[in-house]
Amino acid sequence: MALSATGIAVHFSGVRAVDDVSVTLGRGEILGLVGPNGAGKTTMVNVFSGFQAPTAGQVNLEGQGVAGRDAAWLARNGVVRTFQAVRLFHGLTVSENIEAALTSHGFSRSAARHRALEMLDYLGIAGRAQTRADALNYGDERRVGIARALALSPRFLLLDEPAAGMNVIEAEVLSDLIRRIRDDFGCGILLIEHNMGLITRTCERMHVMASGRTIAAGTPEAVFADAAFRAAYLGIKETA
Template identity: 45%
Template structure:
């Protein structure tokens, strides 16, 4: 395939008559990191949920490498290579760190031997080797986040959708996470969508940005281009900030 991608086309989502997404498009190419930004309640997580099958749109299509996957369940989409993390960490607290990662590999179809080999590599890559035998319930929040992302990667995804992966991390932890994420697209032929309110991380990490407000795309393109758009400034900071920017 010349240009494999994950696409959402003309997506409309309504909840109890409220339009959460209004004719939104998104394209994620392999080997790129797309930052999905916008105020709280803008529709970012809803769009991720549409891509992964947790939410069914009123209209619109979702394509994975040219295949219409709109009728597929979340697990079926995961088997197509679409993996995600959640705003709230969802580890198995009664399993060890290694077991949490291993079960994801087995669910994708790996043998126990293959799964354990993949676990070993990811524990080292995410600096989690010392926590191999620790119960997930004993981890701090930053370590939980790293385990969750490692668990998604053990299934060798084509597209990785991360919902606020740096939430709750201190500056050192988020810096370590950024270094890991930055090299993944080239190393794994992987496309990443990242939602995060850590704007310095987003600006340094992403190749492109797409800004959403009130369920609509208000800007997309290069990082410097999008961050300077009047609609983006107003959505984040309000009309007063936009006026100040214009008179600066």
């Protein structure tokens, strides 16, 4: 069972943001999607999650084509994402932020409240449930974004730079959390990150993009040994 994208291209006014990229995310695996700024990583996540229609190529959810399906349909069917900017409703409490997402997907208010508290407890921030979102620190904002995604019981969870702004210790805690989510929810996790320590600590596979194209894919060990990756991402050029 997998979420797969085949031959994806996305063009904006002649600019090829993504050009013939194929990525497969299996249930129960953690895949790192990495590359320099402007590589096309977030555009690929937008395609996977229904926020961007591809110019060419197709996305399949466990064998079913999803052309024409929007983000709400994909979320209801198990493809859930977080955003680099968490996008909380600052005038609402933490619990209300999660409840709002759930009621928009058909949960009753009582069921949404119960599920929100369950997810906050899972992430260790149940004590912040009645805190207004605009009073949260940066780390707790990120946890609420993850709680909101987990509340929808994802089969595939797409995390867009969840460690941005975190220090080394916070990133290590996040790595442990991501692996625990994979184990407890049985979902596939796509992790976009610039933090190579987090990627190598957390992911079984890496998919590397540069200038909208795939330049390397495989285990972290294989990718780090790849000359194209070392040149494009680390700035290391091989010498004869």
